[in-house]
Amino acid sequence: MTVSIALPAPASLHARMAELLGRLSLAFDIANDSPYGKAVRSVVLAVELGKLAGASSEELRDTYWLSLFAYLGCPGVDHEQAPAGAEDDPSPTEGYGRVMSDTSVRLARIVGVGARVVAALGEIYEGCDGRTGPVRSKDGLSLPARLHQIAHVAEIAHDRRGQAGATALIRRQAAGQLDGRLCKVLLDNQAELFAALEDPCVLDRFLELEPKPVAWVDECRMDDIARALAIFADIKCPIFFGHSTGVAALAERAAVQMALSESEKRALRWAALLHDVGRLGVPNSIWTRPGPLDWAQWERVRLHAHYTERVLAPIGALGSVTEIAVAAHEHVDGSGYHQRRSGRALVPAARLLAAADVAQAMSEDRPHRPALEPAAVARELVASAREGHLDGTAVDAVLASLGMETRAEPRSVNGLSERELDVSRLLARGKTNREIALILGISVRTVHNHVQHIFDKLGVHSRSGAAIWLMDHDFAN
Numbered sequence: 001m002t003v004s005i006a007l008p009a010p011a012s013l014h015a016r017m018a019e020l021l022g023r024l025s026l027a028f029d030i031a032n033d034s035p036y037g038k039a040v041r042s043v044v045l046a047v048e049l050g051k052l053a054g055a056s057s058e059e060l061r062d063t064y065w066l067s068l069f070a071y072l073g074c075p076g077v078d079h080e081q082a083p084a085g086a087e088d089d090p091s092p093t094e095g096y097g098r099v100m101s102d103t104s105v106r107l108a109r110i111v112g113v114g115a116r117v118v119a120a121l122g123e124i125y126e127g128c129d130g131r132t133g134p135v136r137s138k139d140g141l142s143l144p145a146r147l148h149q150i151a152h153v154a155e156i157a158h159d160r161r162g163q164a165g166a167t168a169l170i171r172r173q174a175a176g177q178l179d180g181r182l183c184k185v186l187l188d189n190q191a192e193l194f195a196a197l198e199d200p201c202v203l204d205r206f207l208e209l210e211p212k213p214v215a216w217v218d219e220c221r222m223d224d225i226a227r228a229l230a231i232f233a234d235i236k237c238p239i240f241f242g243h244s245t246g247v248a249a250l251a252e253r254a255a256v257q258m259a260l261s262e263s264e265k266r267a268l269r270w271a272a273l274l275h276d277v278g279r280l281g282v283p284n285s286i287w288t289r290p291g292p293l294d295w296a297q298w299e300r301v302r303l304h305a306h307y308t309e310r311v312l313a314p315i316g317a318l319g320s321v322t323e324i325a326v327a328a329h330e331h332v333d334g335s336g337y338h339q340r341r342s343g344r345a346l347v348p349a350a351r352l353l354a355a356a357d358v359a360q361a362m363s364e365d366r367p368h369r370p371a372l373e374p375a376a377v378a379r380e381l382v383a384s385a386r387e388g389h390l391d392g393t394a395v396d397a398v399l400a401s402l403g404m405e406t407r408a409e410p411r412s413v414n415g416l417s418e419r420e421l422d423v424s425r426l427l428a429r430g431k432t433n434r435e436i437a438l439i440l441g442i443s444v445r446t447v448h449n450h451v452q453h454i455f456d457k458l459g460v461h462s463r464s465g466a467a468i469w470l471m472d473h474d475f476a477n
């Protein structure tokens with residue numbers, strides 16, 4: 001029977017560890033261009049095979065976590081390794097196993113699955129080059145590692161070539177790298193095992209197989225997991241070294257300036273750590289491009305916010321964390337991405353994350369520019385607030401947390417820039433577009449554009465609607 005998961009707000013986060021990690025494994029599928037759900041399917045196959053092979057409950061427990069963590073460490077097809085045919089230049093494979101092992105082991109320790117699983121992770125990554133499975137002889141591997149090895153090979157073959165292709169491959173490897181006895185168990189029970197692999201409710205099956213007692217995520221562990229994933233996402237490409245953790249630290253300091261509640265601060269911290277996990281799905285060749293991006297490359301950059309959403313949105317327990325994280329690149333005037341949310345659709349924590357992300361990014365070297373000095377960062381932030389992109393209050397909070405005296409005043413109103421506020425007041429006083437253009441010394445066409453933006457941002461359709469909004473919110477003067 002499927003276990004129903006309570007989905008409380010982050011303030012009282014209490015989620016199943018297996019569900020959180022199972023769903024987060026999507027980030028690693030995206031990073032590796034693997035079929036979605038690969039980790040979850042492999043765990044199910046490894047454990048079901050172990051049950052049929054007579055593994056003890058202790059061995060099944062180790063198999064479950066080993067097989068899951070074995071996937072939660074793969075850094076993707078870029079910096080640490082690049083298979084033939086990948087978009088980026090192939091780079092040396094040396095260190096691939098170490099990176100996988102480091103991330104996997106760190107997560108395994110956070111969850112507290114025990115020394116045997118940690119040791120088994122070392123077994124399967126020893127000498128691994130990212131293209132093949134474990135290189136250690138099957139005789140030197142523990143039973144959980146051997147089960148993982150077969151499940152890993154069978155899942156990939158099944159995905160690419162179906163049941164017939166998978167059984168043919170297992171048959172061939174039974175006398176070689178894979179454990180012959182376990183291969184025979186798989187071949188003798190292939191109908192049952194492949195049905196498990198093809199189960200449309202495989203995530204439910206994965207949760208049912210979790211060893212008892214069920215592991216839960218508390219806030220402390222969530223902090224650690226979010227930080228581990230942030231570091232993992234930043235490892236993908238050297239230019240992002242320290243980015244996500246830097247954004248989180250900056251946002252948390254600025255949150256004090258904005259007097260966010262403890263619950264909001266906690267959600268903001270996790271959102272800041274997780275906001276760029278979607279970057280794993282975009283090749284490093286785009287992130288490291290020294291020249292301007294063309295439209296197609298920009299589309300791929302924008303996609304990273306969508307990937308972040310796809311990874312986090314199904315994790316109901318994260319609640320507002322997801323809403324904040326996926327809005328990291330939105331602007332209050334609707335000119336950001338990827339949902340083009342604006343104004344009040346962006347909660348204060350989301351506005352703050354956007355400002356902190358820009359500040360942190362500007363203080364880091366990028367291929368097309370060196371890191372900006374603090375004063376230049378402040379100027380850019382203030383300019384962005386005045387243009388209506390970043391929220392003025394959020395920019396002020398970030399600047400204050402950096403010890404900068406510069407401020408973004410006057411603050412934007414509902415995403416309106418200072419100029420749009422001027423136009424909206426003249427509009428509300430009955431001035432025509434031509435009169436407004438003359439008063440402000442701008443073209444009629446520019447006034448027309450401002451008026452369209454004002455209507456969009458205030459959610460009104462007429463001059464009267466804008467006038468009512470301004471008076472209603474005490475911005476008539």
Ligand SMILES: [Fe+2]
Nearest residue numbers: 247275276357
């Ligand atoms: Fe970012």
